[in-house]
Amino acid sequence: MAQTYALKYLTQAALSAPKDMFNAWMAKHRPIHPTVLIYQCTFVCDARCEMCSNWQRGDRKSDMTLDQIRQVFASPLWKNVEMAMLSGGEPTTRNDMVEVSQVIIDSLPKIRKYGINTTGLTPHRAIPMLTKVAEYCAEKGVIFSTRVSIDGVGEMHNEVRHVKGAFEKANKTIAAMRELQQRVPFNFGVSATIFNKNIDDCENILAWAKKEGLDIVFNMVRFSDPMLGNGELAAGAVKPIGRDEERLRQFFLERVRMDPMMDGQNYIHMHYADMIGNGYHREAPCPFQTQGIMLNPDGGLYFCENSQILGNVLTEDPEELYFRATSQQHRDWIRDTQCPTCLSPCQMNVAAVKQVVPYVKFLVRATKEKRKAVPARIPAHAGSLSE
Ligand SMILES: C[S@@+](CC[C@H](N)C(=O)[O-])C[C@H]1O[C@@H](n2cnc3c(N)ncnc32)[C@H](O)[C@@H]1O
Ligand code: SF4
Numbered sequence: 478m479a480q481t482y483a484l485k486y487l488t489q490a491a492l493s494a495p496k497d498m499f500n501a502w503m504a505k506h507r508p509i510h511p512t513v514l515i516y517q518c519t520f521v522c523d524a525r526c527e528m529c530s531n532w533q534r535g536d537r538k539s540d541m542t543l544d545q546i547r548q549v550f551a552s553p554l555w556k557n558v559e560m561a562m563l564s565g566g567e568p569t570t571r572n573d574m575v576e577v578s579q580v581i582i583d584s585l586p587k588i589r590k591y592g593i594n595t596t597g598l599t600p601h602r603a604i605p606m607l608t609k610v611a612e613y614c615a616e617k618g619v620i621f622s623t624r625v626s627i628d629g630v631g632e633m634h635n636e637v638r639h640v641k642g643a644f645e646k647a648n649k650t651i652a653a654m655r656e657l658q659q660r661v662p663f664n665f666g667v668s669a670t671i672f673n674k675n676i677d678d679c680e681n682i683l684a685w686a687k688k689e690g691l692d693i694v695f696n697m698v699r700f701s702d703p704m705l706g707n708g709e710l711a712a713g714a715v716k717p718i719g720r721d722e723e724r725l726r727q728f729f730l731e732r733v734r735m736d737p738m739m740d741g742q743n744y745i746h747m748h749y750a751d752m753i754g755n756g757y758h759r760e761a762p763c764p765f766q767t768q769g770i771m772l773n774p775d776g777g778l779y780f781c782e783n784s785q786i787l788g789n790v791l792t793e794d795p796e797e798l799y800f801r802a803t804s805q806q807h808r809d810w811i812r813d814t815q816c817p818t819c820l821s822p823c824q825m826n827v828a829a830v831k832q833v834v835p836y837v838k839f840l841v842r843a844t845k846e847k848r849k850a851v852p853a854r855i856p857a858h859a860g861s862l863s864e
């Protein structure tokens with residue numbers, strides 16, 4: 478499955494390479510319209526995770542209504558968005574999540590890929606909603622991807638999410654999505670966020686995902702007020718440090734060594750290993766540097782998870798807000814002060830295949846790592862181990 482996925486990416490990348498290279502060149506000379514969007518449609522949540530504080534700030538009254546979303550997405554700001562991701566909070570807590578998705582898909586003339594992150598913790602809502610979105614995307618020729626978050630096997634997941642029976646509930650959604658894949662084409666997998674609490678469960682989660690035949694991506698814990706509301710956790714004990722960090726680095730390297738080279742997640746895992754190994758100096762590309770945008774539930778507009786707020790799309794014209802000189806100066810500030818140490822993998826695998834040089838560098842390095850995975854041969858003269 479991972480290879481089909483990578484093949485699809487690479488085919489897409491090859492087809493759009495001339496345009497992507499032109500965009501990248503343009504973005505060096507003047508600001509361009511965004512091509513990648515993260516829309517956090519609500520901070521209301523059905524979990525109370527230890528590593529994310531969005532659940533504490535969920536407020537339905539401040540979420541943009543469907544009509545407001547329709548009005549905001551009528552702006553020409555979004556005319557070049559090719560990839561949109563719906564996140565939160567928990568998107569499925571919105572009764573109108575399907576309609577929100579349809580408005581977004583219908584408003585973006587260039588959309589190619591639409592994704593949803595979900596807890597899967599409320600299966601009786603999530604399953605019919607995700608089914609409808611998958612069907613709608615298939616009808617519109619948009620690639621749909623969804624991932625259920627799993628941060629531990631069994632009780633560990635329940636504890637991280639502070640939800641009784643969370644693992645069982647999420648598995649109900651997982652089973653339904655896999656059944657749906659028999660009928661509707663879409664990418665499906667799980668994602669695990671690793672922090673000090675569940676670091677010992679990494680291998681368990683991986684073994685479970687492999688046994689279940691599920692595509693899995695691992696996230697390393699990070700801190701962002703605009704995206705996760707968890708800036709205050711950065712000073713606490715959530716982040717793995719010292720020996721735990723090194724263990725995590727080895728775990729990510731092992732993923733690079735063992736997983737198929739063309740796997741879309743390989744680049745992300747290598748990025749984490751690099752960041753830990755080199756004292757958090759970012760080498761990986763990020764589409765948000767020049768062509769990403771993040772929209773929050775109340776209409777707050779940000780360049781990315783490390784951006785300050787540019788303004789609010791409900792009270793100001795979105796396109797003017799994005800392109801105004803002070804916003805663009807802020808983007809330069811992000812590039813100079815935030816990017817060099819930023820851990821974010823947001824859509825990095827997408828950016829990687831779009832940018833030929835870093836991707837080739839990655840392939841070379843990944844090949845070197847893979848060689849290290851080949852077990853040393855026992856010399857012919859060594860005899861049997863029982864001797
Ligand atoms: C913020 S959640 C929103 C969607 C949905 N509520 C969920 O949990 O899947 C999106 C993704 O961010 C991950 N995440 C949560 N806290 C994080 C953190 N501190 N660092 C990195 N990723 C985190 C979640 O595990 C999830 O995969
Ligand atoms: S990670 Fe997702 S489920 Fe957990 S609190 Fe954050 S938004 Fe909610």
Ligand code: SF4
Pocket residue numbers: 763764765766767780781782783784811812815816817819820821823
């Ligand atoms: S700060 Fe991070 S997420 Fe933002 S543009 Fe830079 S690398 Fe990307």
